[in-house]
Amino acid sequence: MIHHISIAAQNPLLVAQVIAEVWQGKAFPFFPHPGSYMVFPMNEYGTGIEVYPLDTKLSPGEGNESCQFAQETNSSGLTATHAAISVPTSQEEIELIGKREGWRVVRCNRESFFDVMEFWLENKVMLELLTPEMASQYLAMTQPENIEKVFAEHALADASA
Numbered sequence: 576m577i578h579h580i581s582i583a584a585q586n587p588l589l590v591a592q593v594i595a596e597v598w599q600g601k602a603f604p605f606f607p608h609p610g611s612y613m614v615f616p617m618n619e620y621g622t623g624i625e626v627y628p629l630d631t632k633l634s635p636g637e638g639n640e641s642c643q644f645a646q647e648t649n650s651s652g653l654t655a656t657h658a659a660i661s662v663p664t665s666q667e668e669i670e671l672i673g674k675r676e677g678w679r680v681v682r683c684n685r686e687s688f689f690d691v692m693e694f695w696l697e698n699k700v701m702l703e704l705l706t707p708e709m710a711s712q713y714l715a716m717t718q719p720e721n722i723e724k725v726f727a728e729h730a731l732a733d734a735s736a
Contacts, residue, residue, distance in 0.1 A: 579613075580658050581625035581633075582700050583650065587612050589676075590696050591626045597672055597694070597704060599663050602626075608644050624658075652699035659691060659703040661710040666692060669704055688716040688725070 584590035591602035591612035600616035611627045632647045662669070666682060669692050673680030679695040689712035691703035705713055715721065 576620065577658075578621050579623035579625060580656075581627060582656065582696070583627045583629045583631055583652065583654075584700065585629050585652065585697050587626040587628055591624075593672060593676060593696070594624055594626070594702075597662050597664055597669060598660070652697065654700060657701040657703060659705060659713065661705045661707075661713075663707065664704075666706055669694060669706070689713040 582590075587610060588602075591614050594600075594614045595602040598614065598616040600614055602612050602614045605611035605613045605625055605627075608627060608631065611625060611631070614624045614626065616622055629650055629652050630646045630648060632645050632650075633642045634645050636643050664672075670680050673694055677698075679693065679698055681693050682690055683693050684690050689705075690709045691705060691713075692709070694702045694704045696702060716725070
């Protein structure tokens, strides 16, 4: 189980507040790194998203030290890092929030298995938001027996191509 992830944003406070709104959760200052925020949906799993300033990077500590925060001055903010997140909000609510912020929001189908709402934070970091209906599709597709079947079928198709 993934309990939390971290992302970077130009405006960490705004991004944290919007994630909290979509999640119907709460955002808090992340005291280990000033200017960062932690967002929780307030569930029993401890699920969260850390939102750091765009120029923040983590580097390994020395010896037995934990990771260190450092500043990176030439980050574009574009990244392959993303997360699929179940939210209690509807597609319409997600679209309204994205439109209000001027962020790209689009419903997409993932290989005919399930739909997601691509929600582009600051038009740079993608969250795949799953409405309750979409979460049901995702969970049905990701049951162990279905995962095995899908990947076996794709392996056969790739081998014959």
